[in-house]
Every structure is written in structure tokens, then in C-alpha cells.
Amino acid sequence: MEGKTKTGLLLLIIGGCISLISNMVLATIDNIGIALSGIGGIGGLCSFVGIILLILGRKEFGEKHRKFVIYAIILFILAIVIPGIIVGVVVFSYVSQGINGSLDPSLIQNIFLIIPVAAILGGLSYVFLLFELEDKTGRMVLFAAFAVTIITSVVLALSIGSAFEETLGSIDLETASQEELSTITSEFSQKISNSGLYGLANGALMLIALIIPYKRITSGELVPVSIVTKSSEPDRRCPNCGQTIPFDANICPYCSKKFEDHL
Numbered sequence: 001m002e003g004k005t006k007t008g009l010l011l012l013i014i015g016g017c018i019s020l021i022s023n024m025v026l027a028t029i030d031n032i033g034i035a036l037s038g039i040g041g042i043g044g045l046c047s048f049v050g051i052i053l054l055i056l057g058r059k060e061f062g063e064k065h066r067k068f069v070i071y072a073i074i075l076f077i078l079a080i081v082i083p084g085i086i087v088g089v090v091v092f093s094y095v096s097q098g099i100n101g102s103l104d105p106s107l108i109q110n111i112f113l114i115i116p117v118a119a120i121l122g123g124l125s126y127v128f129l130l131f132e133l134e135d136k137t138g139r140m141v142l143f144a145a146f147a148v149t150i151i152t153s154v155v156l157a158l159s160i161g162s163a164f165e166e167t168l169g170s171i172d173l174e175t176a177s178q179e180e181l182s183t184i185t186s187e188f189s190q191k192i193s194n195s196g197l198y199g200l201a202n203g204a205l206m207l208i209a210l211i212i213p214y215k216r217i218t219s220g221e222l223v224p225v226s227i228v229t230k231s232s233e234p235d236r237r238c239p240n241c242g243q244t245i246p247f248d249a250n251i252c253p254y255c256s257k258k259f260e261d262h263l
Contacts, residue, residue: 004057005133005224009214011050016207018043023199051076054129060224062254065132075125082121083114112157112164119153126206132256133213133222141212145205152202223253 058069240257
């Protein structure tokens, strides 16, 4: 089945739009987190299916794109495994301190390290996933989105860590009542939801980085390799990489070389 990459990009665009809108609403309207959780879940599902389709369609746009998608898969896995290890180490240390009678609640702050770690690995995986599908402008936007992702993830981790430390300093966990704990938890959740504004810039940039290759494919500027091999037109070769390309191609699907006129 052809067109997996195109469909995958469309689903990622839909998922990105839903996530962007839900984050904006979550950060500006109080007491709406639960109502948005279902909508956010739909956006996440669209993005997940879109990534799967991009992986399945990795051979559609040349060997270099296929290799880059493999690299992206490895980074996606690391983005899940490494934060999981961090959480495991922090929880184990926290439980060990509790057993030894020297419990330090601030230790849990280390768990916020997963935010920049996951964001950097996940952002880098998107760079590899989309790089060969982008034109020059798209690559600039893609790198800008990755840079903003690094900055915002660090700021977000510091912001949430600071809010957590402030929460811990305002209550005695051993003597606090259930009502006090509930109030503090609610206040902390509100601070976290407000911090979602930090992700709007990189979310918007990534959305643009997804739209550009989708438009290139739909307009015919970026042609799948499978179409190249099945073309009924006479064969010709790219003067830059030597690969067989469509007779009427304006751009090489292998090396992205652009042609002013047909060869």
C-alpha cells in the first residue's frame, strides 16, 4: 500500500493541532483538565498512528530516508527507556530512604529530569523522521523546533521543580490532614497546567515542519521512489546522484536535487 507517509503526516498534523489547542485551553481556563483529557487522548492517538505509518512507509522516499527513520525508531525507544530508568532509580532511592528512616521528600525532584531527557531524545527522533522529507525552509523550521524544544523542556523542568519544592515547604506531610493534602495537590496541579504554555512555541513550529513535507507530497514536488520505478515514461538519471528518476521530475526523490528544466 502506497501513501503511508502522506497519511502518517496528515495524522501527525491533526494530532499536533489537537494537542496545541488543548494545551492553550488547559493553560488559560481553570478546572477544565479532566474535560480536555479525552480530547488530548484523541490527539495523542492520531500522532501515534501517524508515527507508525511513517515507520511503515520508510521505504517510499529513498534509502537515506529509510535509514533516518531507523535512527528515529532507536531514539523513540531511548526516549521511553531512559526516563523509565530515571524514574526507577528515584523511586528505589526514595523507598530505600524510607526504610532506613531518613526520608527526604526533595529527592523526588530528581524525577523531573525526565522532562528534558525525553524532550531532547523525542525531538531528535522527529528530526531524523522528517529531515529527508523537508525542503530547505522545512529543515530550518525543524531545527528551530528542536532548539526551542530543548530550551522549553529545561525551563519546564525547572518551573515544575520549583513549584514542587514550594509545595513541599508549605506543608508537613506527616501531620497534614487529608483536606490540606487535597488543597495542596490541587494548587500544584494548577501550577503544572499553567506551565503548559512553555510548549506552545515548539508545538507550533513542529506543526509547520509537518505541514511543509505534506504539501510537498500532495503537490507532487516530492515523489515516492515506488512511483519512480513504476513510471511508464522513459528512464533518466539524476546528474547529482546517478539514480533513476521520473522523466518529468522537478526534484530528485533520492538526493533532493532540484532541476530548473527537465533533462
